[in-house]
Amino acid sequence: MKKLKIAMICFVIFSAIFFGRVTTQIVDDVNMASAVGYDYAGGDRVKLTTVVPVFKPDKSVGNKTYAASDELSKETLRKLNQSSSRKMVNGKLEVAVYSKELAERGIGDIVDTLERDPSISERLLVAIVDGDAEQLLKEKYGDRDTGVFLSMLIDQNIDSGLVPTYNFHNFLNNYYSKLSDPFLPLIQKNGKYVQIKGIALFKDGRYIQNLKQEHQFVFKALLEKLKLVTYKLKLDEDAFVAIEDINTRHKVRVKKIKGKPEVTVELTVKGIIRESKKIRTSEAAVERIRKGMEKQLEDQADEMIRTFQKAQIDPLGFGHEVRSRMRGFDYKKWLEQYPNLKIKVKTQVDILEKGVIE
Amino acid sequence: MLSFQRQLAKTAGQDAWMAVVLSGMIIHLMIWMIYSMLNKDKGDLISIHQQTFGKWPGNLLSTIYILFMLLQTITVLRAYIEIVQVWMFPVLKTWPLALVLLLIVYYVVSSGFRVVTGVCFLAVVVPSYLILTFFVPIEFSNFRNLLPVFDHSVTQMALSVKTASLSFSGFELLLFYYPFIKQPEKSQKWAHLGNLLTTLLYLLVVVVTLAFFDQEYLKRVIWPTLMMWKIIELPFVERFEIIGVTSWAIVMMPIICLMVWSASRGIKKMYKIKQRKSLVFLLFICFVICSLLSEREIIQQFNSWITNIGFFIFLYIPFLFVCYHIRFKLKGKGQ
Structure with missing residues (x-):
C-alpha cells in the first residue's frame, strides 16, 4: 500500500514536470522592445516599428529598429520576428507612439492590442508624433536607446513641465468614459532632437486638434495640482514677467440654475517672480503683475474652454464633476447641454516673493 | 476577490461599495443563525438535517449540499488555473497544474483537520502583504467617481447585494467543522470578527477599484484586481501581477482544502465510508471536470450556474434556521 502511494506521487510529479512544461524565455535570449511606433500604411494596414x-x-546602449506592416499588430510582430535573430517580446514596453496621420483615422482599434495583452504595463506612456513614427524611432538621441529616452523625456515633462500626468490607464479611462475625452502629448522630431510640442486632443478616439501652446499651463492647472512650473506673463507690448515655482490648486463648484448646471472653477496660483523685463517690481507694480496674471489666466482658460465646447470635447472632465454632484444624471441631456454650458474660471494669484533684488 | 468588483459595478455603479457593506451585515445575521442552530444541536449540518427532516430526506439534502460544494471547489480551482493561463503561461495545459494543486490538497486534507486549519491560518498571514498593494493605485485614482451616493434604485442594490454576498461564501462551512472547535460556543465572537475583517478588506478593494476605473472601462475589464496590480512598478520586477498571481495560489488553497475536507467528512458521517477513500474519489472528480472545462466561455457558463445555485444556499440557510427551530419547539412540546 505504501509503495503504491509513493509510486502514485512519483507519477504525479513526473507527469506534471513532463506535460506541464512551457517554453522558457531567458532574458538574454529575447529582444525586449522598449518602444513601439505605429504609422498609417494605406488601406487597413498599419506599419509597426x-x-x-x-x-x-563597452557598456553603451545601441538602438535597433525593426519595421513591418499588416492589418493586425500581433501579425506584424510575427513578421518582425522573421528578421530578428532573437524572439521579440513586449513585456518591457515603455512608450507607444502613434503617427498623427494614423491618429486622425482613429486609434481605438489599434489600442486594443496593447490593452488586451497582459504583459503591457498600465504605466505605459502613449504619445502622438507629428510626422513619421518610424523616422522618430530610428534615430538615437541620448546615451540610451530611443524607448527609454522617450519615456524619460515624457516623464520629465510630466514631473516638472506642462504635460499632465497621463499614462495608458488614464488614456483608457478617458477613452471608454461617456463623459470625458482623451488627450495625449504630442512630440516632434526636430533634426537631431525630439521635443514635446504640446497636447493632442481626441474626440471618440480620433485626433482632431492641438491644444494651443499658451493654453498648456491652464490646461494642466485645471487637471491637477501644478508644482514648480514657469509661467510667462505679458503685461504690455514689450513688458514680460516670468513667474516661477508655481503651485496651483483648483476647486470645482457646480450650481444648478433652472435645471441647467453651471460650473465655476476656482483656481489658486502661488508663485515667485524670477525675471522681469521692462517692468519695475515696486509694491504697486507687483500688484499690477498679480492683477495682470489673474486676467491673463482667466482669458486663456475661457478661450480654451470655449474651443473645447465648440469641438464638443471634454478633456478636462467637467462631465464627471457635474455627474458626481447630481442625482439621476442624464448622459444624453448633458451632451446636448455641454456646448452651451456656462463654465467660468476664477483665478486668485499670490505673488509670494520677488527674488533677491528690489 | 479578483473579479467580483466588476459584477458589482455592473448593477450598482458607484454605489457598489454599499452592497459590500450590506451583504457583510447579512452574513453576520447568517452566522448568528448558524450558531443558534449549532449551539442547540452540538452537531453539524448532517445531524441538523437528520433532526429536522428525518433520516433519509435529511441525508439526501446533505448529499446535494456536498455535491454543490464539490462544484464550488471546481470553480475555484478552474478560475485560478485560468488566471495562470491568461496572465502567465498561455500554453500551459490545464490538467498538469490541476494535478499538482490537487496533490497538495490531498496531502493537506488527508493529514486531518488540524493541518487544514494550519493552512487556513498561513493563507491569511502569508499573503497579507497583498493588502498594501491596494494602496498603490490610489495615486492614479479619482475619488469623485464614488459620488453621488445613494443614486441607485432598490432593485439595483438588491441585485448587487446578491452578487456581493456570494463572494463571502465559505462561512457556511461552519456547519461542518463546528464539532471540531474547542469550546465552540465561545468561537462565535471570532466568527463575527473574521467576517468583519473580510467585509473591511472587500470594502477597501471595491472603493479603490471604483476610484481607479471609470465605470465604462470597468465593465470591459475581466479581472480588475489584476489590472490594478499592473500599475505597480518595482525596481526589481517589472510585472507585479506575476507575484500577485503566484501569491494567489496560497490564498485559494485553503478554500479548496476546507471544502474538500467538509465534503469528505460529510460523506464519512452519512455513509460510513473512510474519509481518505472518499477524498481520493472527490479529488478525482474535481480533476476530471476541471480538465474538461477548456474554453473561457464554458468556464464562464459554469461559473454563472454555480453562482446562481450558490444564491439558493444563501436562501436555504434562513429556511433551515426556521425549520430547525420549529422542529425543536415541537419536539420540546412532545416530550
Missing part, C-alpha cells in the same frame, strides 16, 4: 536596445560590450 519596434525599438530594441542593444547592449554593447
